[in-house]
Amino acid sequence: MNEGSSDVAAVEQANTRFYLAFETLDLARMELVWSHGEHVKCVHPGWPILVGWDAVRSSWATIFENTAEMRFTLSDVRASACGDLAWVTCTENIFSEVHGRLAVTSVLATNLFERGPEGWRLVHHHASHILAAAPERDSPNN
């Protein structure tokens, strides 16, 4: 990995901005976090994959319309940068209120960032739930 510590710090900041935008439930702020290309992709927990900025933007609009409150505490944040592409894994510890239902849950996320003229922008978000037992592969050994 030909990464610099300043790159990693900048990527971690971009990752933090993503979750701050999510917490504000403000589509304009979320738009500033993402790249807007056709190669942009997003997997919300349990959803089919969304491909292209239009589909990804639309999903955030739907989520924000249906969410009253969303608070993240991130743990296990690990960032690596390699040239103009970087990846972050983290655990999203989430407090949310959707349709009047309060929920506290943990989600694993892989976030990919691409460096362009405007800095590091999100190009892929893959989030999934941690289950008590894995469905068709065996139980974890760690």
Next chain:
Amino acid sequence: MNEGSSDVAAVEQANTRFYLAFETLDLARMELVWSHGEHVKCVHPGWPILVGWDAVRSSWATIFENTAEMRFTLSDVRASACGDLAWVTCTENIFSEVHGRLAVTSVLATNLFERGPEGWRLVHHHASHILAAAPERDSPNN
């Protein structure tokens, strides 16, 4: 994206090799597919994240010991390369036999590859199930 079509083709081949290694249930073949660094990570569906090659390798050993048969048909394979880091998203349509139980299921995967002296090696695999309805975010709009 400063990617070349030959890079993308090579990454797609590396992605195919990963699933062929998975189908053979042969740990030695799986070892050849992955980078062996401490930055290597893996999320099997529903599992907690595994960090570092030793933990990732051990998970494959456990899975292979507990799996009688595994057959993949990949769909929606999309690869992008940016310098020496590349990412692939795909749907794994899986036929498996675990503990005598046959299952057919669909899993979404994000696979990250890093180019080193030995070509493109897997550094991160994030796989998760597609659910009928998303648990705490709203239904998809596509």
